[in-house]
Amino acid sequence: MSYSDWRIEEDFEQTGAHQMERDEALARERIADPALPGVLRLYSWRPAAVSLGYQQKLESVNIEACQSNGIDVVRRPTGGRAVLHQNELTYAVVTRASVADGLYAVHNRIVNALVSSLSSFASLQSNRLTVTPRSGATWQKASLPVACFASAARHEVTWQGRKVIGSAQRRFGEVVLQHGSILLTEDHLLLPELLAISPEAKHEMRIALKRDTATLADVFGRTISIREAANAVRANFVSNFLNQSELIAAD
Numbered sequence: 600m601s602y603s604d605w606r607i608e609e610d611f612e613q614t615g616a617h618q619m620e621r622d623e624a625l626a627r628e629r630i631a632d633p634a635l636p637g638v639l640r641l642y643s644w645r646p647a648a649v650s651l652g653y654q655q656k657l658e659s660v661n662i663e664a665c666q667s668n669g670i671d672v673v674r675r676p677t678g679g680r681a682v683l684h685q686n687e688l689t690y691a692v693v694t695r696a697s698v699a700d701g702l703y704a705v706h707n708r709i710v711n712a713l714v715s716s717l718s719s720f721a722s723l724q725s726n727r728l729t730v731t732p733r734s735g736a737t738w739q740k741a742s743l744p745v746a747c748f749a750s751a752a753r754h755e756v757t758w759q760g761r762k763v764i765g766s767a768q769r770r771f772g773e774v775v776l777q778h779g780s781i782l783l784t785e786d787h788l789l790l791p792e793l794l795a796i797s798p799e800a801k802h803e804m805r806i807a808l809k810r811d812t813a814t815l816a817d818v819f820g821r822t823i824s825i826r827e828a829a830n831a832v833r834a835n836f837v838s839n840f841l842n843q844s845e846l847i848a849a850d
Contacts, residue, residue: 605837608640609829615648615673615684623676625693626769626776633773637694639836640778641829646671647685647786649793652678652767661795670793677776679767681794685786688828690836691778698773705775706768708843710756713764713781716835717828720819728758728818761813782814783823 610621622640629635648671649660659681660672670683690713696705707730714728721728756764766779780787791804815823 604636606636606638607833607837608638608642609833610640610642611825611829612643612645614646615644615650615671618642618644618689619650619673619675622691622693622776622778625691626676626771626774629693629695629774630771633695638692639833640691640693641832642689642691643687643825644671644684644689647683648673649790650675650682650684652680653769654678655680659795661793664793668789668793675767675778677767677769677778679765681790682765682780683787683790683793684780685789686784686825687787688781688783688825688832689778690781690832691776692840693774693776695773696775698770702768702770706766706777708840709777710764710766710779711843712836712840713832714756715839716832717781717815719831719835720815720823728756728763730756758813758818761811761817763813763815763818781828782812783825783828784814784816787812 610618625638625640646669649665651657651659651672651674653674653676655674657672657674662672665672670685692709694705710730714730717728755762756766764779764781766777768775768777770776788805788808790808791801794801794804796804815828
């Protein structure tokens with residue numbers, strides 16, 4: 600696969616329904632025609648939206664609270680838990696991979712390319728993002744079941760142990776759709792108020808999100824806009840993805 604085998608799309612300030620339908624359509628087009636190029640999409644959401652994993656119950660979300668805050672609710676074609684998309688950059692990658700590669704091998708190849716692409720913002724060694732295996736977290740409790748950023752994945756993009764990029768993936772045979780949220784601001788901390796959970800669970804989740812997530816502003820010590828982050832990823836992602844000679848082992 601070469602650079603010319605990729606297409607890059609930018610699609611800012613579109614509805615959640617549009618963004619999710621577009622991601623899935625690109626994946627299904629590549630199921631039908633294996634000759635189509637891989638795609639990197641970079642986008643944002645207008646209005647802000649809570650996205651649910653395709654198997655997550657709609658009852659997880661407080662629809663009335665979302666409506667009163669002008670926030671849409673949409674279902675992702677991928678798995679995972681609820682995510683609030685507000686003032687963050689969302690990426691989507693649609694590519695082909697052997698089924699034998701495994702979920703985490705493809706995931707890690709994508710997120711390592713993202714990390715390398717965003718490294719242009721780093722001036723100090725301590726500011727570097729990393730892909731960190733995590734086996735769990737003390738705050739991952741049954742009372743916090745519905746928020747993606749309040750759960751510990753096995754391979755996360757972190758800074759000083761705090762999660763910066765959350766991703767979800769779905770395999771359609773040899774076609775991979777992976778998309779995720781790159782946190783730029785602390786707007787995601789509103790998520791507990793939009794979920795159908797008890798006041799006690801909201802309180803716990805707010806503490807967990809504040810403690811265990813970080814934004815690019817935290818990492819690099821300055822505000823980074825959606826367009827600036829998108830420019831860095833657009834300029835560098837495909838070459839970084841292709842330059843990885845070996846897929847990272849899943850375990």
